[in-house]
Amino acid sequence: MEQYILSIDQSTSATKAILFDSKGGLVHRCNAEHGQYYPQPGWVEHDPVVIYENTVRVIGEVIRDSGVDQHEIKVLAVTNQRETVVVWDKNTGKPVYNALVWQCQRAGEICRTIAAKGFGSVVKEKTGLVLSPYFSAAKVKWILDHVEGAREKADNRELLMGTIDSWLIWNLTGRKVHATDYSNASRTQLFNIKELKWDEELLNIFTIPASMLPDVKYSDEIFGYTSAEQGLDREIPISGILGDSHAALFGQNCFGKGMAKATYGTGSSIMMNLGGTPLDSRNGLVTSVAWGMNGTVEFVFEGNINCTGATIKWLADDMELIKNPKEAEYLAFSVSSNEGVYLVPAFVGLGAPYWDSDAKASITGITRSAKKANIVRAAEESIAYQIKDVLELMIAEAGIELQELRVDGGPTRDGFLMQFQADMLDTAVACSKIEELSALGSCMMAGLAAGIWKNREEIEKLREPGRVFVPAMMQEQRSSLYKGWKEAVERTMSKRPKDA
Numbered sequence: 001m002e003q004y005i006l007s008i009d010q011s012t013s014a015t016k017a018i019l020f021d022s023k024g025g026l027v028h029r030c031n032a033e034h035g036q037y038y039p040q041p042g043w044v045e046h047d048p049v050v051i052y053e054n055t056v057r058v059i060g061e062v063i064r065d066s067g068v069d070q071h072e073i074k075v076l077a078v079t080n081q082r083e084t085v086v087v088w089d090k091n092t093g094k095p096v097y098n099a100l101v102w103q104c105q106r107a108g109e110i111c112r113t114i115a116a117k118g119f120g121s122v123v124k125e126k127t128g129l130v131l132s133p134y135f136s137a138a139k140v141k142w143i144l145d146h147v148e149g150a151r152e153k154a155d156n157r158e159l160l161m162g163t164i165d166s167w168l169i170w171n172l173t174g175r176k177v178h179a180t181d182y183s184n185a186s187r188t189q190l191f192n193i194k195e196l197k198w199d200e201e202l203l204n205i206f207t208i209p210a211s212m213l214p215d216v217k218y219s220d221e222i223f224g225y226t227s228a229e230q231g232l233d234r235e236i237p238i239s240g241i242l243g244d245s246h247a248a249l250f251g252q253n254c255f256g257k258g259m260a261k262a263t264y265g266t267g268s269s270i271m272m273n274l275g276g277t278p279l280d281s282r283n284g285l286v287t288s289v290a291w292g293m294n295g296t297v298e299f300v301f302e303g304n305i306n307c308t309g310a311t312i313k314w315l316a317d318d319m320e321l322i323k324n325p326k327e328a329e330y331l332a333f334s335v336s337s338n339e340g341v342y343l344v345p346a347f348v349g350l351g352a353p354y355w356d357s358d359a360k361a362s363i364t365g366i367t368r369s370a371k372k373a374n375i376v377r378a379a380e381e382s383i384a385y386q387i388k389d390v391l392e393l394m395i396a397e398a399g400i401e402l403q404e405l406r407v408d409g410g411p412t413r414d415g416f417l418m419q420f421q422a423d424m425l426d427t428a429v430a431c432s433k434i435e436e437l438s439a440l441g442s443c444m445m446a447g448l449a450a451g452i453w454k455n456r457e458e459i460e461k462l463r464e465p466g467r468v469f470v471p472a473m474m475q476e477q478r479s480s481l482y483k484g485w486k487e488a489v490e491r492t493m494s495k496r497p498k499d500a
Contacts (some may be wrong), residue, residue: 004068005447006236007077008055009439010164011244012084012101012266015051017058018436019073020450026434028066030058037098042348043107048086051164056230064124070233076172076226077240077446079247079438080164082187085136087143088167089153090160093175095192097147099164100139103267103348107138108357110145114138119205121367126192126199128278128287129357134304136163137206144207154209156206161212163188165241172238174227180214182292183246191216193278193289196297197257207341217241217495218292218451223388240446244438245269246291246410248301251441252432253460258400262387262436264409264417267351268308270390272398274299284353285393293445294356301398302461303352303390307345308383315346315379321372325414332377338481340365342488343378350493365488382394383411384421385485390418391425404428423473424482433466445466 002021002345009016014034019027032054037045083102088095100106111131114120119265120131126242129135131277140161144151154160162170163184170178183192186199190208192199198213217223219242225235242250246264252261261267269291278287278299290298307314312328315321322328342364344350349357395402411417412431422429434437434440447453 002072003074003439003452004072005058005075005077005443005450005452006073007079007240007439007440007443007446008059008063008094008168009244009436010051010055010078010080010168012081015054015058016436016439018061018439019062019068020440022061024444024459026436027068028062029436030061030065032058032092040106044101044104044348046084046100046101048088048095048167051099052168055168057173060231067239073236074452075240075446075450076236076238077442078165078168078238079242079244079442080168080184082184082243082245083134083136084164085139085161086164086167087140087150087159087161088227089158091158093220096150096159097143100143102134104139105348105357107133107142110138110141114205123189125203126194126202128186128193129189130282130284130286132355133357134351135187135189137202137208140208141206152349154212157209157211159212160214161208162214166214167242169223169238172226172230173224174229176227177224178214178430179217179223181217181219181241182289182297183219184241185216186289187243193250193287193299199400218295219445220293222449224379237450239449240442241445242291242442242445245271245302247439247441247445248437249438249441250445252293252406252408253463254406254440254458255460258390258398259406260394260402261406261408263385264308264407264411265446266308266310268305268383268387270303270387270394272301272394272400274301281397282414283389283393283397284355285397286352287418291445293448301395302373305386305390306348308386309409310347311343311345311379311382312411313478314345315376321376325411328376328380329416331373334375335377338378338381339374340367340484341370341371341374341378342485343375343382344488344492345379346380346492350489354391354489354493356493356495359492360484362488362492364491365484380414380417381420383417384424387421388424388482399421402427406430406432408432408435410435418469419472422469422471423478426471426475426478428471430470431466431468433464
């Protein structure tokens with residue numbers, strides 16, 4: 001009898017249910033999009049109830065449409081958008097407010113106040129993360145401070161908080177299990193990555209009661225079992241819990257120290273495996289837990305970019321310069337250069353390595369000869385420049401030479417972007433044959449937990465590499481283009497170096 005893994009991939013824009021077989025092959029998938037809410041500039045919200053309802057819906061659809069017998073599903077895995085946080089009433093099960101999305105900048109003033117009190121270095125030292133509204137802790141504090149009755153309920157131990165994995169696990173288990181994994185915990189800015197526990201001082205800094213927090217488990221543990229509410233005929237164990245970027249790193253088989261990947265999505269996460277010892281970065285990178293498994297924890301350097309795929313979506317949906325993302329590739333190829341045009345997509349501030357939440361997007365270098373295609377090309381190029389920014393820092397701080405960048409996500413279908421990425425890095429860019437790397441990574445972790453695979457060596461044998469792009473640009477041109485990008489970023493930042 002075939003054994004299947006059902007992986008839930010809950011991303012920024014949609015929820016997917018994906019069935020994999022025991023060879024890591026994608027059998028079937030179903031998808032349900034959810035709304036994006038922008039109550040004010042820089043504010044981004046999701047409805048967590050809709051996200052859970054969509055999860056139940058796609059579970060039912062993928063089982064029905066695939067024709068797979070439920071009893072052949074060995075385990076259910078979950079990978080999720082990170083930092084996005086939900087606060088809910090543990091008695092009613094209802095959120096007290098919408099989920100605050102990782103892109104949401106409303107907690108910027110909270111972070112500035114905490115920094116002014118001198119706690120920024122404490123946060124960085126303990127969590128490996130730069131104090132920023134990007135992470136979950138300041139978002140939770142905003143909810144407790146601004147939602148009527150929330151602070152009182154939290155103090156009375158009536159509220160729970162968690163990243164999206166916790167919210168789904170709690171609901172999928174019939175409200176029996178409140179838990180998260182090490183990778184998601186490490187992105188909340190409340191978790192001490194050196195002591196591997198929730199940190200009392202950090203909780204006090206952000207004024208968050210410890211009673212709200214989930215238990216932290218290894219990703220290859222059994223977190224709980226699905227309840228009858230999902231319409232399933234049997235209880236299915238839940239395991240393979242990983243933040244989406246960590247799951248993609250695992251799915252890319254970046255198991256060795258120094259191996260790196262970039263996930264291209266709404267935003268982008270660039271990760272480099274550091275092995276079993278965390279490294280401190282003083283130049284804008286963050287250190288996170290890669291995953292916890294077999295009773296041990298490994299670490300990564302990470303740089304997060306707020307807008308990559310979102311930039312191309314902006315060109316299509318808001319500016320109406322293109323009809324779809326595929327047209328961006330065509331237009332970028334249609335001109336021989338960017339004509340000196342640079343687009344810095346700081347729509348919700350700048351992430352790594354700049355961490356300027358107040359920066360605003362800009363287009364610079366436009367002359368009368370500039371065409372629509374030049375602007376579109378500049379948008380495509382901005383993605384590659386941002387990833388180069390992050391990787392250059394990683395290479396310098398880890399002291400490791402990059403041999404190859406493994407990449408995944410929808411934008412990797414864009415031939416212009418991938419070639420330009422290889423040219424900017426002067427390094428081979430290896431595309432995954434399968435797009436669903438986050439789902440595959442959580443599937444593989446859950447498969448290890450369920451005994452479908454014995455070890456990581458067995459998983460590595462399943463990997464099927466896709467197209468590889470090799471650099472073809474002269475160094476002089478590469479340096480000139482990148483210099484123009486750095487100058488454009490400097491003009492965009494809210495506090496330029498000369499003003500600091």
